[in-house]
Amino acid sequence: MRRALLLALRDLRLEVRDRAGLLSVLAFFGVMLFIMALALGPEEAPLRRAAPGVLWVALAFASTLLSTRAFALEVEDGTLDDLLLVPGGKEWVYFGKLLFQMLLLLPLSALAFLMAAGLFYLPLEKALPILLTLALGTLGYASVATFYAGLLARLRGREVLLPLLLFSLVVPVVLSAVRATAGLVEGLPLSEVASWWQLLAVFDVVYLTASALLFPVVMEG
Amino acid sequence: MLLRLEAISKRFGRDWVLRDLSFALDRGEVVALLGPNGSGKTTLLRLMAGLLKPTRGRVERGGRVLFLPNPPAFHRHLTAREHLLYDLAFHGGRGDWRGALVRFGLPENLPLAAFSSGMKKRLALARLILLGPDLWLLDEPETALDGEGRELLLKVLQEARQGAGVVLATHDRALAAQVADRTLELGVA
Amino acid sequence: MLKATVSDRPDLFTWAFLGLGLLLLPLGLYLALSAPPDVNQGYLARIMYLHVPGAWLGYLAFFVTFLYSLLYLFRQDPRYDRVALASAEIGLVFMGLALVTGMLWARPTWGVYWTWEPRLTTTAILFAVYVGYFLLRGAIEDPELRRKAAAAVGILGFINVPISYMSVKWWRSLHQTQSIDLTTGKIHMAPEMLQALLFNLLVFTLLYLGFVRLRALVAALEARKEEA
Secondary structure, three states: OHHHHHHHHHHHHHHHHHOHHHHHHHHHHHHHHHHHHHHHOOOHHHHHHHHHHHHHHHHHHHHHHHHOOOOHHHHHOOOHHHHHOOOOOOHHHHHHHHHHHHHHHHHHHHHHHHHHHHHHOOOHHHHHHHHHHHHHHHHHHHHHHHHHHHHOOOOOOHHHHHHHHHHHHHHHHHHHHHHHHHHHHHOOOHHHHHHHHHHHHHHHHHHHHHHHHHHHHHHOO | OOEEEEEEEEEEOOEEEEEEEEEEEOOOOEEEEEOOOOOOHHHHHHHHHOOOOOOEEEEEEOOOEEEEOOOOOOOOOOEHHHHHHHHHHHHOOOOOHHHHHHHOOOOOOOEHHHOOHHHHHHHHHHHHHHHOOOEEEEEOOOOOOOHHHHHHHHHHHHHHHOOOEEEEEOOOHHHHHHHOOEEEEOOOO | OOOOOOOOOOOHHHHHHHHHHHHHHHHHHHHHHHOOOEOOOEHHHHHHHHHHHHHHHHHHHHHHHHHHHHHHHHHOOHHHHHHHHHHHHHHHHHHHHHHHHHHHHHHHHHOOOOOOOHHHHHHHHHHHHHHHHHHHHHHOOOHHHHHHHHHHHHHHHHHHHHHHHHHHHHOOOOOOOOOEOOOOOOEOOOHHHHHHHHHHHHHHHHHHHHHHHHHHHHHHHHHHHHHO
């Protein structure tokens, strides 16, 4: 798994040097939150009620954009074959790419939370449980997104196809994540929110296992 | 036996690119793959590498494989040093990357985006020497190389012959005659 | 590695399933329309005889797609892919039937055709997943990649089936809970109604089997034409 970590860090380095991809995601994300805030504001109550939904809609779109980056540079530079020719299994490529996605998504969700706190009056004192929800939700999302990004890497028109496929598959994850976030914002006791966390964790485990097992099968040949 | 193809055929959509081809390669052999454009040389190399699956037939490999595409594929945002270090780490190898760069006359810290196509070819050779696979699959390795680069390529192929097997696709019949023990001619299907 | 030659015509089983299914369909409808009205819902409950078998067969069809997608990925035989494809397509039809009958029932009962409650939402998602399955198939030209990508959707998408089935329990949804609970084996239904329902379920299953075999045959003929 050292290779996976190394691959994730290398991709992070490449992405930072490439800039274009990351900047477009960030810009899109910021603009989206601002427009939502303008559209739903300025009263505090509706903004606060809309916050969990807005947060997850923005995150879902941003992570879909981001997921196309998982293999984008690999395809542009034609280096995907090199990775697949490394002796041994191919799972490490999946885990490396997933880790890379998570390394981008986690700071992005933290940023999203801060922006939503500022624009939509999300309660800052709930930061820890909300961030846990964000982490669980993005992991479920990214595990499927990485898998599909790999599968469709060589396909033309993947930018259109990927969101289409992803959204229908990960709606359960987004749904439970929104519910958990909404519960936290409404001030429900943690024990009630915990059942959503459990569900999210189950999704994460199922999607992660299935994707990791299927990835080598679909990538060969 | 390093590589064995048993009656393989490959089809893209409706078109057969290769039909009923059998081939075997041992260590210490260099085989040149000849044929006009569109005769399926690159496809055959990719099949040998395991990057494509044959529509029919079997491919067996006994060893580590590297495939050098034409043009060579590198991450343009990395420097030559970084690229070789990552390659070594992924393949679990240990080698003198600095020596390899010096030998092929390449700068360490220039991003690969600034490399000319000849320099990329040289880097590809350096990478092959460094990773030392058992089976070398080279797609038109001689293109874009200058006279000195060509000399280096000939040397590299001689070194590869010690213990590894090489298949190289080329349009350069002089090169093929010079380095290859056998040739395999593909026709347009 | 296509084995054997594909027959041009449906075999005996296909004809038998289809014929028997079509023959018994009017009988099933008769039983449904002569079943006693429900205590609370009156005659409206009769839509259940189409709704429940439709939903069940939809779930079953997606399960078959899941199974054959797995088989395809591990055996790489296009025949498995064709069954997965056929089952997904027929499953969509049955699921569509369940959605439409559900909406027709919801209008007089809940006052609206559609509401975003868990069962309906998860079922709509399920429907969308398998619509995505066909969009994906249509978008990929290379047959092998198409089959692989579709198989992946067939496997990962199936996780929505248990979610959809269990949603009425997990989320205390507006949709009523199962009358025949497959997880506990409890049945909450009058015997006459149960008979009519089970009969319709049988008819739908026969039709499902017949149509899947027919559709897989058509897919095989298509593949042969594509390869020729």
